[in-house]
Amino acid sequence: MSAERTITDNEFSYHLTRLLDAPAARVWQAWTTPGQYARWAYAAPGSVEMDVRPGGAWKATMLTPDGDRFPLTGSYLEVDENRRLVVGMDVPGKPEPSAMTVELGEDGGRTRIALRQTCDTAEERDMAEQGSTMLLDSLTAYLADGA
Numbered sequence: 001m002s003a004e005r006t007i008t009d010n011e012f013s014y015h016l017t018r019l020l021d022a023p024a025a026r027v028w029q030a031w032t033t034p035g036q037y038a039r040w041a042y043a044a045p046g047s048v049e050m051d052v053r054p055g056g057a058w059k060a061t062m063l064t065p066d067g068d069r070f071p072l073t074g075s076y077l078e079v080d081e082n083r084r085l086v087v088g089m090d091v092p093g094k095p096e097p098s099a100m101t102v103e104l105g106e107d108g109g110r111t112r113i114a115l116r117q118t119c120d121t122a123e124e125r126d127m128a129e130q131g132s133t134m135l136l137d138s139l140t141a142y143l144a145d146g147a
Contacts, residue, residue: 013118014129018136022143024082024104024111030139031085031102040142041135044069054079058087100132113139 020027030036034048038060041048047061059073074097078086083104088097101116115132119125 012120012122012125013116014125014132015114015116016129016132016136017112017114018140019107020111020113020140020143022111023109024106026143027104027111027113027139028082028085030142036142040138042138047071052076052079052085098128100128 022030030040032050032052034050037043037050038045038048041060042063044061044063048059050056050058052058054076056076056079057073058076059071061069061071063069072089074087074089076085077088077097077099078084078101085102087100087102089100091098098117098119101114103114103116105112105114113136115136117125117128117132119128
């Protein structure tokens with residue numbers, strides 16, 4: 001398992017990659033099936049709803065390590081099954097959603113996953129990158145458990 005970080009687009013962007021021990025279809029299912037997503041993505045059980053199609057809505061209530069809950073909503077901007085998912089996240093006070101791109105590539109029975117996001121400030125980028133790194137760590141563990 002390796003992870004890389006590069007800065008792209010502007011100084012407030014991040015790009016994370018990781019090689020996962022699962023085929024792309026399995027990774028896609030984990031990312032786009034409410035019950036599976038809730039198990040690895042720090043979501044409250046029963047809070048995840050997903051309409052995985054361009055323009056389809058999603059929502060989840062996330063749980064922090066100290067027990068706080070915060071609701072997230074958004075829509076899917078692009079959907080290319082087993083390959084690319086662009087997730088729009090609603091941000092209070094912003095007219096446009098913040099978009100995170102998830103790209104999957106087969107690599108000999110394993111999957112190279114890349115997450116990309118451009119943010120408005122360094123602080124927003126650092127928080128988003130930290131959250132995405134936690135998601136990748138949790139997804140890696142979830143897939144390793146053969147769930």
